């Protein structure tokens with residue numbers, strides 16, 4: 402069963418097959434799973450933490466219970482809705498995915514960040530590998546379901562509808578990759594109803610230790626940036642990745658997600674992160690924007706995601722920017738103000754608040 406999406410910003414991939422433009426699916430499946438967890442939690446369902454060191458926080462198929470009765474549901478009693486689809490110890494993922502795009506190129510990125518500075522160092526660490534590529538064009542996702550699970554495809558359709566409207570599907574989503582347009586998309590309300598309908602709570606009831614992304618804390622700012630604001634930000638640039646590919650595009654540079662987060666405007670170290678830090682201090686900023694500093698426990702994934710600039714269609718002069726997060730929702734006005742200091746003529750076209758979305762979903 403196929404779902405075809407149009408990429409609006411490239412999909413970053415550490416391993417596009419060099420000959421066929423087939424993508425390595427692990428990153429996409431990881432992204433689908435991540436969103437499914439956040440949505441289920443938002444709908445007050447339980448989704449375990451498959452990365453937890455604590456076995457109590459991860460689901461497991463109960464082989465003993467299944468052995469006694471040969472009833473699959475007995476084995477699945479303690480398994481959350483997300484693991485039922487994506488698998489856990491003793492229980493295979495219910496589908497296989499093959500993914501390909503119509504086009505890919507070696508990775509490159511132009512940033513105002515200077516060579517030799519700390520950020521540039523880690524940008525290079527992440528992206529400047531031989532296999533690092535960017536995939537564009539049509540993204541074709543081909544799902545093969547285990548026999549008897551074909552009706553679960555509706556969950557995939559719901560997930561990809563919601564992801565196309567609320568976020569992105571790609572590894573490194575916090576750096577702007579993987580925004581997609583989904584022509585056959587369901588509305589967010591329809592998508593959420595399908596996710597809700599498929600929630601099966603594990604027994605006995607489990608509670609997750611710690612705080613995890615949930616649609617309840619979600620917000621989104623969908624913005625339009627006129628051409629003059631988008632183009633004026635690039636006085637100088639440094640290139641990470643493949644120089645040859647960069648040469649092809651050097652006359653058409655736009656601010657990347659990384660620079661919006663860390664660098665713009667001007668030559669001083671500004672951007673969304675720094676502006677947040679000047680008001681709230683170091684530790685809260687690490688909580689919200691993530692960090693690579695410190696020991697393993699301090700390492701924290703970003704809760705704020707910033708797209709690259711993109712166009713809805715080729716004929717449009719204006720650019721689009723999507724910024725979304727899983728934090729306090731009152732952060733949106735602060736983020737909107739920071740964006741305005743970067744792009745003076747920016748306008749917020751759409752604002753979505755997860756809790757409001759859930760309220761509407763309940764009321765239909």
Ligand SMILES: [Zn+2]
Pocket residue numbers: 448449450459460480481482483484485489
């Ligand atoms: Zn689980």
